[in-house]
Amino acid sequence: xxxxxxxxxxxxxxxxxxxxxxxxxxxxxxxxxxxxxxxxxxxxxxxxxxxxxxxxxxxxxxxxxxxxxxxxxxxxxxxxxxxxxxxxxxxxxxxxxxxxxxxxxxxxxxxxxxxxxxxxxxxxxxxxxxxxxxxxxxxxxxxxxxxxxxxxxxxxxxxxxxxxxxxxxxxxxxxxxxxxxxxxxxxxxxxxxxxxxxxxxxxxxxxxxxxxxxxxxxxxxxxxxxxxxxxxxxxxxxxxxxxxxxxxxxxxxxxxxxxxxxxxxxxxxxxxxxxxxxxxxxxxxxxxxxxxxxxxxxxxxxxxxxxxxxxxxxxxxxxxxxxxxxxxxxxxxxxxxxxxxxxxxxxxxxxxxxxxxxxxxxxxxxxxxxxxxxxxxxxxxxxxxxxxxxxxxxxxxxxxxxxxxxxxxxxxxxxxxxxxxxxxxxxxxxxxxxxxx
Numbered sequence: 271x272x273x274x275x276x277x278x279x280x281x282x283x284x285x286x287x288x289x290x291x292x293x294x295x296x297x298x299x300x301x302x303x304x305x306x307x308x309x310x311x312x313x314x315x316x317x318x319x320x321x322x323x324x325x326x327x328x329x330x331x332x333x334x335x336x337x338x339x340x341x342x343x344x345x346x347x348x349x350x351x352x353x354x355x356x357x358x359x360x361x362x363x364x365x366x367x368x369x370x371x372x373x374x375x376x377x378x379x380x381x382x383x384x385x386x387x388x389x390x391x392x393x394x395x396x397x398x399x400x401x402x403x404x405x406x407x408x409x410x411x412x413x414x415x416x417x418x419x420x421x422x423x424x425x426x427x428x429x430x431x432x433x434x435x436x437x438x439x440x441x442x443x444x445x446x447x448x449x450x451x452x453x454x455x456x457x458x459x460x461x462x463x464x465x466x467x468x469x470x471x472x473x474x475x476x477x478x479x480x481x482x483x484x485x486x487x488x489x490x491x492x493x494x495x496x497x498x499x500x501x502x503x504x505x506x507x508x509x510x511x512x513x514x515x516x517x518x519x520x521x522x523x524x525x526x527x528x529x530x531x532x533x534x535x536x537x538x539x540x541x542x543x544x545x546x547x548x549x550x551x552x553x554x555x556x557x558x559x560x561x562x563x564x565x566x567x568x569x570x571x572x573x574x575x576x577x578x579x580x581x582x583x584x585x586x587x588x589x590x591x592x593x594x595x596x597x598x599x600x601x602x603x604x605x606x607x608x609x610x611x612x613x614x615x616x617x618x619x620x621x622x623x624x625x626x627x628x629x630x631x632x633x634x635x636x637x638x639x640x641x642x643x644x645x646x647x648x649x650x651x652x653x654x655x656x657x658x659x660x661x662x663x664x665x666x667x668x669x670x671x672x673x674x675x676x677x678x679x680x681x682x683x684x685x686x687x688x689x690x691x692x693x694x695x696x697x698x699x700x701x702x703x704x705x706x707x
Contacts (some may be wrong), residue, residue, distance in 0.1 A: 288331035291368045293345040296328050350457065369453040371492030373460040375399040375484045375501075381407060399484065401500065405548035408483050408502040410471050411702040416503035416545040417552070417559035418487075418510055422448065422495040422517075423538045423573040432536070445494075451520050452492045459516060460487050460499070463509045471504060474596055475703065476604040498556065503545040504702060507578050510541040511592070514576075514585055538574035540567035545579070579701075581694045591695045594671040594688060598699035601666065608660025611667070615654065616700050622647050623692035630690075638690065644683040652678045671695070 322329050336344060338360055347368035348354035354367045377397045385391045389406055399408065404415040433440055464486035472480035487501035487509055499509070517539050522531045542563025546555050566577030575584045583591060598619075601611045622643055629641030655664050655678065668676050671692075675682035688695070 288333055289349060289351070290332045290335065291347040291349055292330050292332055292336065293347075294328040294330075295343045295345075296323065296326055350454075369450070371453050371456045371489040371497070373457045373464075373486060373489045375404075375408075375464075375486040375488055377403070380482075381484070398488065401546075401550075401552060402548040404488075404500070404502045405546075408485065410475065410480055410483070410502070410504045411704050412503070413705075414503040414545045414547060414701075415555075416501060416506045416543055417555045418497075418499040418501070418506045418541060418543050419556070419559045419563045420497050420510060420513060420539055420541045421563060421568070423540055423568065425495050425537075428537060448495050449493055451517060452494065452497055455516065455520070455526060456489065456492045456497065456513070459512055460489060460509065463487075463505065463512050467505050467508050470508075471702070474599040474603065498559075500552065500555075503543075506543050506545075507576070507592070507698075510543060510576055510578075511585070511588065514539055514541065540573050541576040541578075542567050543576070543578045579694060579697050581691065583691055583694065587691060590672050590688065591691055591698075594695035595698035595702070597666070597670060598695060599702045601663070602699065602703045607663040607666050609658065609663050611658075611663065613703075615667075616696055618650050618654070619692060619696045622650070623689070623696060626689050626692065638685070638687065640684060643689070644680050647683045647686075647689075648678050648680050 316324075319329065331349075335346065335356055336342070338358065343362060345364040345366070346354075347366045349368055349370055350372070352367050354365050356365075359365065375398065377393050377395055377399055379395055381399070381403065382393045382395055384407055385393050385403060389402075391402065393403065401415040405413045409415065429441060429444070430436075433444065464484070467485045468481055468483060471485075472478060483502075485502060485505045487499045487505060489497070489499055491498040497513075499506070501509070516526045517537075518531055518535045519525070519527050519529070521537045522533060522535050523529065540563060542559050542561070544555060544559040544562050546558075562577040562580075566580075566582040567573065567575040570582055570584065572584070575582055576588055578588075598616065600606045601615070602613065603610070625643040625646055626639065626641065629643055630639045633639045651668060655667060658664050658667070668678050670677065671686065671688035673682060673686050673688070675685065677683050677686060683689075
């Protein structure tokens with residue numbers, strides 16, 4: 271496990287692997303004058319360690335345990351390691367484990383060389399990959415990085431209304447359980463998805479080059495009931511879905527499991543993802559991703575949703591949207607269905623999606639809206655079918671997006687549920703299979 275501690279949320283830092291988090295109680299050894307000194311400085315803001323000292327604690331990170339003959343009163347936490355007891359323990363010290371969401375992608379020699387040769391940018395080995403590297407070197411398709419922010423839904427009402435016992439014990443137990451997921455399990459999800467997505471996207475784009483790219487996301491913050499992650503844009507929606515699936519399993523079954531949750535989850539989580547060019551300031555990116563979360567995903571009636579590429583959908587609809595985006599990518603980049611389709615197919619679908627949006631604006635109903643788009647879709651797909659030789663590809667096109675009926679007929683088009691969100695899988699596939707900015 272790559273163990274990184276982030277002093278700052280926004281600065282590029284170098285890889286360091288402290289093993290211990292040490293807290294020393296100094297409340298009895300400092301005078302009132304020293305407390306005042308620690309509580310604020312004449313100029314600027316106090317440092318994080320000054321603030322802790324003003325509360326009576328001195329905290330530090332270390333690679334080694336302190337000497338046993340130390341007379342200090344210490345609390346020693348081993349970072350992300352439950353094997354925290356040393357061979358020799360001190361009766362005056364406390365021992366434990368501190369979980370920190372700290373996954374971070376680092377530069378290797380190959381990445382350093384590539385950034386210098388291709389982009390004339392100087393980097394160093396073991397430096398954490400910045401947004402420029404994520405966008406230019408790590409991203410698949412379009413060169414962008416992304417920000418993912420997630421937050422538990424309706425948490426206030428859970429504490430105030432839905433807890434059967436609203437005492438300190440039950441409130442603390444729930445808070446600790448949520449923190450365990452966000453600080454303890456999130457590292458595992460990030461590392462797993464980073465590896466699996468490299469293999470998956472290589473298949474989708476028929477490119478072995480993708481296997482050598484770093485898809486490991488960078489956890490800026492995780493804890494309590496929310497998280498903030500930066501990474502190459504293409505891995506973030508896949509990561510967000512896995513976090514949501516594991517969270518639903520965790521709160522419903524009491525553990526993370528591949529078992530399908532058949533009951534309505536007692537708690538849900540939403541996500542907002544925004545993507546940007548490599549030079550876009552990360553502090554602004556963080557605010558825009560927060561806006562996508564708060565006003566996009568959480569703007570839906572039941573929340574429990576994701577906002578990606580400016581479109582908000584429920585997690586249930588996101589499954590079929592992702593499947594269609596992957597289908598389109600395979601049709602464009604591989605010969606899985608016999609032949610490849612031309613990129614004009616994406617343009618066609620985009621025009622159909624825009625036509626549906628125009629018809630939907632004129633209607634007050636929430637369900638599927640009938641309109642000219644149905645005839646345009648059926649006619650366009652039939653014309654396209656005539657120009658394709660592969661029988662397998664013809665069949666796939668006529669039932670794209672999980673349709674049960676032939677979309678080459680008006681009746682089939684009229685019940686195609688994907689039309690409501692068609693712009694999202696089309697743009698997703700376009701970005702995955704397109705190069706450059």
